[in-house]
Amino acid sequence: YAGLIVLLTLTISTYFALGWDVKTFIAAGWSLLDWRDHFGLFAQSRAAFYWPYSYPPLHAIFVALFLPLHSLAPAIPESVLARMPVLLADLGLAILLYWKTSEVTGQRRLARLAAIVWLFNPVTIYQTAAQAHFESEWVLLVLVAYCLAPSPEPPARHTDLRRLALSTVCLAAAILVKQVAILYGVLFWVHLAFHGRWRQAMLSGLGAGAVVALVCLPFALRSPDFLYMVTGYVAEMPVQTQSALVWLLLIKDQLVTSHSSNIFLLRYATPVVAILSGLVSLLAIWRRRDLFQTGALVTLVLFLFSSKVMGYYYAILTPFLLLVLMPRERLRLIATTLAVMSWILLSPYYATWAAPENAWLYAAMVTANS
Secondary structure (H helix, E strand, C coil), rough: HHHHHHHHHHHHHHHHHCCHHHHHHHHHHHHHCCCCCCCCHHHHHHHHCCCCCCCCHHHHHHHHHCCHHHHHHCCCCHHCCCCHHHHHHHHHHHHHHHHHHHHHHHHHHHHHHHHHHHHHCHHHHHHHHHCCCCCHHHHHHHHHHHHHCCCCCCHHHHHHHHHHHHHHHHHHHHHHHCCCCCHHHHHHHHHHCCCHHHHHEEEEEEHHHHHHHHHHHHHHHCCHHHHHHHHHHCCCCCCCCCCCHHHHHCCHHHHHECCCCHHHHHHCHHHHHHHHHHHHHHHHHCCCCCCCHHHHHHHHHHHHHHCCCHHHHHHHHHHHHHHHHHCCCCHHHHHHHHHHHHHHCCCEEECCCHHHHHHHHHHHHHHCCC
């Protein structure tokens, strides 16, 4: 898999390997290595790029760990090095899927299949080779936290607290990679509280918040650009989604621009997704669904109601899909879902570069995706 990703990156380099996002990530990594202004990442990125770095700093830190190799060995392109954290996370997810499926089923055949399907399906390859996005980084951290979640039965106290501490650190790291991971953190804390572990839920939530605040504080003190980029800028993004929400943009008297609207579901998409995810989590946990099943449902809420869901987002669903369906040997359903997601991530969608008069056509096409 690693060889395939590097080969694809070098092959498509002229066209896709240094797209907007990759250039932003590379610049963010080098910014962190600037000894004169280590924490100027967000101010520098906002000044330099039309699509600046709008995530917490951990992925930029991961990229910065690999970029110096380009100075030591210029033959290794930055476009390859920027993908190394994502590639390693992909491999980490394959190992986790293998281990968890083997543990649940006792069948190495299914465990191997889960790892192979994750690595070699079009959605994963597109995310890493074409987009260089980091969904697998935070999803890996979330799933490790879920695997370490304290059991509802009362175990030994020291073991329980150790698992809780590791889960908390993983969730904090996931949020520091991408803001959306907080939905899955809330799910984890609700799960603990529902099973009578209120104190552990509070400790974990407060601990994760403290870690996130500690890492982000130097960037926030350096420039107000940090807080704006990770909160306001994200909330103001125009509609770019493959869901039936596009129909709402046809209500002309509510439009602000061709890709934004005053309609409640679009204007307040972030809190709407948060509230719906919370309700779905409560309902699923009340019905005794495990963390993986509930995580899959939260991901579907995100896909259906978020105003921005790009093609690489669909990699989020795949690990949950495999953890839920592979132990049941629902192979046909897995194959069908991956085929549909592959179509969705490559199909036309209504974005800022689309002609507004064709919005109805895009809306009709993406309704089937919903």
